Amino acid sequence: MITDRYGKPSLNRKLRDLGRIGAVIALVLFAAGAFAQERFDLVIKNGRVMDPETGFDGVANVGIRGGEIVSITTQALSGALEIDASGHVVSPGFIDFHVHGQDPFSIKVGLRDGVTSPLELEAGAYPVEAYYAGRAGKSQANYGASVGHMVVRLTKLDKLDLPGGLPLYADAVNRAAQDGSKWSTERTNPGSEERRAIMDGVEEGLKQGGLGIGFPVGYYTSVSSNEVFEVAELASKYNSFILTHVRYLSQIPPSGFLGIQEFLSAAQVHEVPLIVQHLPTNCLGLSQQCLDMLNTAREKGVKVAAEFYPWEKGSSIIGADYLAPGFQERIGMDYSDITMVATGETLDEESYKKYRAEQPGAAMIMHHIKKPDMLAAFNDPFAFVGSDAFPYIDKSGKPLAWDAAYEEGLGHPRGAGTHAKLLRMARENDSVSLMEAVAKLSFYQADFIDEMVPDMRVRGRMQEGMIADITIFDPATVTENSDYPAGKGALPSTGIPYVIVNGTVVVEDSKVLKDVYPGQPIRNPIID
Numbered sequence: 001m002i003t004d005r006y007g008k009p010s011l012n013r014k015l016r017d018l019g020r021i022g023a024v025i026a027l028v029l030f031a032a033g034a035f036a037q038e039r040f041d042l043v044i045k046n047g048r049v050m051d052p053e054t055g056f057d058g059v060a061n062v063g064i065r066g067g068e069i070v071s072i073t074t075q076a077l078s079g080a081l082e083i084d085a086s087g088h089v090v091s092p093g094f095i096d097f098h099v100h101g102q103d104p105f106s107i108k109v110g111l112r113d114g115v116t117s118p119l120e121l122e123a124g125a126y127p128v129e130a131y132y133a134g135r136a137g138k139s140q141a142n143y144g145a146s147v148g149h150m151v152v153r154l155t156k157l158d159k160l161d162l163p164g165g166l167p168l169y170a171d172a173v174n175r176a177a178q179d180g181s182k183w184s185t186e187r188t189n190p191g192s193e194e195r196r197a198i199m200d201g202v203e204e205g206l207k208q209g210g211l212g213i214g215f216p217v218g219y220y221t222s223v224s225s226n227e228v229f230e231v232a233e234l235a236s237k238y239n240s241f242i243l244t245h246v247r248y249l250s251q252i253p254p255s256g257f258l259g260i261q262e263f264l265s266a267a268q269v270h271e272v273p274l275i276v277q278h279l280p281t282n283c284l285g286l287s288q289q290c291l292d293m294l295n296t297a298r299e300k301g302v303k304v305a306a307e308f309y310p311w312e313k314g315s316s317i318i319g320a321d322y323l324a325p326g327f328q329e330r331i332g333m334d335y336s337d338i339t340m341v342a343t344g345e346t347l348d349e350e351s352y353k354k355y356r357a358e359q360p361g362a363a364m365i366m367h368h369i370k371k372p373d374m375l376a377a378f379n380d381p382f383a384f385v386g387s388d389a390f391p392y393i394d395k396s397g398k399p400l401a402w403d404a405a406y407e408e409g410l411g412h413p414r415g416a417g418t419h420a421k422l423l424r425m426a427r428e429n430d431s432v433s434l435m436e437a438v439a440k441l442s443f444y445q446a447d448f449i450d451e452m453v454p455d456m457r458v459r460g461r462m463q464e465g466m467i468a469d470i471t472i473f474d475p476a477t478v479t480e481n482s483d484y485p486a487g488k489g490a491l492p493s494t495g496i497p498y499v500i501v502n503g504t505v506v507v508e509d510s511k512v513l514k515d516v517y518p519g520q521p522i523r524n525p526i527i528d
């Protein structure tokens with residue numbers, strides 16, 4: 001039996017049937033000969049095709065028709081459109097589970113960074129139906145969301161109407177704060193009406209095809225551990241999974257380590273796959289210990305993985321639970337390590353108190369991760385990348401128009417440069433090979449959830465029969481250009497000249513094409 005990285009039977013039909021990776025490659029090359037004379041919609045010529053699942057790494061031509069990779073061959077192919085990828089890597093398009101920036105400008109910036117599937121699985125959405133309906137035919141990249149436990153709570157407890165099922169937007173959190181912000185402070189007892197309404201909302205979201213349950217309990221630590229257990233039980237019933245921003249962001253007790261333990265036990269008892277998002281953010285100086293704990297859990301049969309972003313500063317809202325008084329000791333930083341995104345203002349005690357009271361939804365950037373802790377995740381063979389991209393905003397705090405200048409986008413540089421930065425780091429560090437880097441940006445994500453999300457079985461792979469989501473980059477020069485100072489946060493990555501979504505070129509010669517919307521929903525079947 002061919003098994004995947006988690007010891008489960010492989011879902012890849014070719015791998016399962018053929019049993020041997022070498023045989024797959026031989027077959028791919030042989031079968032392709034039959035297509036040599038046919039004309040394809042698109043041909044990518046002479047690129048270095050890399051597929052982390054099979055280990056295939058060689059110069060080949062790729063023939064695409066009807067949005068699908070039909071041929072990967074060393075024989076000549078001809079297409080209505082042809083791209084010469086000499087000297088470039090032809091990689092599966094990057095899959096990012098952690099993209100809060102779901103507006104057209106933020107998606108565009110992500111495309112320049114090679115992201116073909118920017119999914120919102122942390123905060124998630126509710127209603128899930130509204131999220132998908134709002135994007136059909138209008139998205140340049142693929143789209144998808146988890147059912148957001150937090151968003152359900154915001155809706156049920158604060159009675160907020162979230163247009164389009166949109167997640168964690170500053171104004172929603174600010175509006176809730178004006179009425180006392182019940183979503184983040186109210187405890188709900190197991191028998192209470194509110195508690196049942198929240199559970200029903202989460203179940204409804206799963207029935208509407210939500211990709212897992214986003215459970216960022218770190219933002220509302222009033223949620224009880226038995227609710228965490230109850231949600232895990234629900235996930236299990238629907239063959240779903242949980243993604244979490246765990247309860248504590250601290251390196252002293254109660255720490256991020258303890259926060260992970262809570263979800264790990266729920267995942268183990270209910271046999272629910274678990275993704276621990278931005279692990280170094282919560283574990284800080286305990287990051288290696290947290291990763292070791294996940295490795296031990298995996299050895300005992302728990303399907304769990306860590307996500308990380310390759311940055312030492314993070315970004316979120318100033319009203320976050322973990323920034324409550326005493327954060328200095330818990331996190332190992334001071335007021336002066338926090339700057340506000342919209343104004344660039346560095347905080348002191350007075351402004352910190354004012355923002356938390358008056359604009360808790362305002363975005364901030366904080367310097368809280370030490371380099372060795374970020375590198376621990378970079379070097380972990382099971383950790384994959386999630387950018388945690390925030391929506392870019394202008395000076396007035398509003399989203400930007402699609403064609404706004406990149407310099408106008410305010411926000412953490414991770415929304416623009418995470419994926420190119422990881423490729424650059426792999427080039428500069430021997431500890432992670434280029435193939436592993438590609439896997440951390442695409443295949444590991446698809447591989448983790450494809451048991452629960454059938455749409456993911458045909459993405460994240462450069463193989464015949466897979467969907468043609470493809471990122472073409474120059475391994476010698478690819479780099480992020482985004483940085484922390486205002487005006488640099490959204491500067492696009494370079495060295496990624498072509499990005500293809502569902503067989504359609506959407507980035508051409510390093511320019512995002514206007515009015516091209518090849519994005520498809522990544523969504524689970526709807527249950528009546």
Ligand SMILES: [Zn+2]
Binds near residue numbers: 122245277278388
């Ligand atoms: Zn988070």
